[in-house]
Amino acid sequence: MISELAALALAAQGPELPRMPAIQRQPQITYVDRSGAVIGVRGGRYAPPVDVNRLPKHVPGAIVAIEDRRFYEHTGFDPRGMASAVVGGLTGGRMRGASTITQQTARLLFLNQDRTLERKAIELVYAVELEKTYSKAQILGMYMSRAYFGAGAYGYEAAAQRYFNKPAAKLSIKEAAMLAGVLKSPVNYDPINQYEACLERANLVLDVMVENGVITAAERDKAKGQKPRVWKTAPNGAAQYFVDWVDGEVRRMVPKPNRDLIVETTLDQAMERAAGEAAKSVVARYKAQATDQAAIVAIDGQGRVRALVGGTDHATAPYNRAVNARRQAGSAWKPFVYLTALEQGRTPTTEVVDEPVTINGWSPSNYDAGSYLGPITLELALAKSVNTVAARLADEVGRPNIAATARRIGIQSAVNTDPAMALGTTLVSPLEMTQAYAAFSNGGNRVQAYGIERIRSGGQVIYQKRPPAPVPAIANPALSELNQMMRTVMVAGTGGRAAAPGYDLAGKTGTTSDYKDAWFCGYTGYLASCTWMGRDDAKPMGRISGATAPAEMWRQFMSTALKRVPNQAIPVGPAAPAPAPPVQVASQQTAEDSDQAAEEPPTD
CATH class of the missing domain: 1.10.3810.10 (Biosynthetic peptidoglycan transglycosylase-like)
Incomplete structure (x- = not known):
């Protein structure tokens, strides 16, 4: 037989028996946390x-x-x-x-x-x-x-x-x-x-x-007699958005590997898993309010990305919203406005007035339209996310200067300088927003987010990340004053749902036009993180503001993340003036901006 x-x-192959081909296998790239x-x-x-x-x-x-x-x-x-x-x-x-x-x-x-x-x-x-x-x-x-x-x-x-x-x-x-x-x-x-x-x-x-x-x-x-536990979802499933991101970097660094690679990354898998669970559970809880996606990024004080989740389910929705989505930041942008004002000599106790304002034909309103607080401090204006004050302040300190501030501390996208930019109409990614907030967390140094520590091949190290040198970007007293104002946001302002006792925390909520985007960006000593919620089709959600679901998502994630890092106070920072590199300014169509929960969303 x-x-x-x-x-x-x-008969099938001719007069000679087929010769066994060489065994071929394409090189693999294995990523480790x-x-x-x-x-x-x-x-x-x-x-x-x-x-x-x-x-x-x-x-x-x-x-x-x-x-x-x-x-x-x-x-x-x-x-x-x-x-x-x-x-x-x-x-x-x-x-x-x-x-x-x-x-x-x-x-x-x-x-x-x-x-x-x-x-x-x-x-x-x-x-x-x-x-x-x-x-x-x-x-x-x-x-x-x-x-x-x-x-x-x-x-x-x-x-x-x-x-x-x-x-x-x-x-x-x-x-x-x-x-x-x-x-x-x-x-x-x-x-x-x-x-x-x-x-x-x-x-x-x-x-x-x-x-x-x-x-x-x-x-x-x-x-x-045994019934072993089987993981219904891959134990490392939440990390696939992060792997997608660093894989693109590796392909540029090693375009045609001829051997298997081992890539050692910055990822903290416990944080990553907590981020994935927070994104999925909070979106599910608010499903009735027409939200369908979320993103979470966490970066430490040196720029190492500890967690990066670009959606609720990589298997069904692999688009990486944490890296590739550009969405309006809403009032999460306001710290750049206030930082610029503090650098020009204002203080948290500087008195301003919450009243109607018109700038170049644009009249922003607060969440409670027609309701104004009158004379208040800058600190309270940020805590309550008062739109009229932020818009007037931006006009006074100069919107190109705010754009330069944002670029200096980590925003890489083009920044518009129309009047509504004060209320967050610039399109940014969760990754770059977290990168910018990291400068608030680490004593005022700009960081460059990265995810690759080392690449090995055949037992040899072919790439080793050098420890990044500090790049001072924010000086005192402006840094310490802003941090105090951002703490107040969580204690007596719109960020109350994100607060966690026993930790030095600061942050800012953000909500955009017709509730299309909602954010919470915050930090502790040497760890910053941002949460975003919205819809892929950019349609409005059902009155989800940064003060609600994103703040809850941030707190849920940080309840794990805070246990993975030392409990450190937010550092005071450097005393020397920080350099201000040139800024690229792009014009963009904008319109009225306001924020919900003391933040009325801007109108596109």
């Missing part, structure tokens, strides 16, 4: 061959037992199984079953999934060649690195991480049996959606493992 298959191979845990893989779909000799015997033993129990005895094919398969193929034209692990490896490496006699014949030839060229351990390792285990997991290590959040070397006997059982049908035995069927299949695997001498009957009986 085997000679008949060889003849078929000859700051503790070394894998957060994502990009590039080649397949991992390097598994070293089965480094795994507990029950891990490869489970696969061999259920997939090819005579694997260590045959020379690439199983004559008994092949005989029955060929009979079926000759009568029905399609081959079914009987493939050894070696044959399956040949198919995964070199062939397609067509079930024809011709393809089966070539598969057989390649299997025999594989057995001549590689050891059994190497063949099994190649198979385990290429097999598909469902849920986007190609290879055994990826499957172990995806379903059980642990490396393959730490899988229990029951977990190993579950993964081995998945191979028959990743759909029917899906550990996530077909959990009971997966357990039933795993119990069958356990029985065969006993028959093959992999485990004892006592070990089988103990394993059958």
Whole structure:
């Protein structure tokens, strides 16, 4: 029967048997968080061959037992199984079953999934060649690195991480049996959606493992009583927006890698997970108010991005709103206005008047239209997010100067200088807003947000981030005065829902035209973070302001983030004057701006 298959191979390929192609695998880029845990893989779909000799015997033993129990005895094919398969193929034209692990490896490496006699014949030839060229351990390792285990997991290590959040070397006997059982049908035995069927299949695997001498009957009986936890969503799923962002950077730094890369990042996975959960849960809670997306970014005082979530679900909505979306900042922009005023000599106690104002034909109003507070301090005006005061103040200190301030501390997008810019009509990303607020958190130094610490290849370091030198951008007394005003926002202003006792916190709410965007940006000592909520179609939400859902999201996220960093006061900062580099100013159509919850949204 085997000679008949060889003849078929000859007929299909010519007078010579097909030569086994070289094994090819595209380089992979593996991303790890700051503790070394894998957060994502990009590039080649397949991992390097598994070293089965480094795994507990029950891990490869489970696969061999259920997939090819005579694997260590045959020379690439199983004559008994092949005989029955060929009979079926000759009568029905399609081959079914009987493939050894070696044959399956040949198919995964070199062939397609067509079930024809011709393809089966070539598969057989390649299997025999594989057995001549590689050891059994190497063949099994190649198979385990290429097999598909469902849920986007190609290879055994990826499957172990995806379903059980642990490396393959730490899988229990029951977990190993579950993964081995998945191979028959990743759909029917899906550990996530077909959990009971997966357990039933795993119990069958356990029985065969006993028959093959992999485990004892006592070990089988103990394993059958176990129900391992399966992660319904990938444990590192929240990090995929971050991985997308740094992957773009790596591709520019290493355009054509010829070896696998390990990229060590700045990400704090606990923070990232908390950010993902906060974005998802708060958007779900406010779904009735027509919001559908959120973004969260956290940056430490040196510019390291500790968390970056660009949406509520990367699988269904991979667009990275944290990095790529440009939205109006609303009153979260006002600190740049007040900082410019403080740098020109005003103080938090400088008296201003909340009253009607018209600038170049534009008349901004407060949330309570027609209601004004009269004489108030600058500190109270910021805390209550009074629009009339911010608009007049911007006109007095000069909007080009405000644009220069924003650029100096981290805003990179084009800044408009129309009257409404004072109330946040410039289009910015959550990433750059957080980058700017980081200068408030670290003593007045401008930071450049980054996510890559080191890139390694083949044991060699090919890139190492140098510790960034401080770049003073805000001097005292303006910095300490602004920080005090921003603390007041959270104690006696619109940011009350974001407050957390026991920490030195400061921040600002922001709401834009017809509730299209809502923000909360805040910070503690050496950690800044911004939350944004809105709709991808830029339609209005149902009266969601920065003082409500984004402030709640910020507090939910920071309840975890604050425990991951030292509890530090917001630093006073440098005393020397900060340089003011040139600013690029772009004009932009704007209109009336106001903010809800003492902030009426601007009108586009």
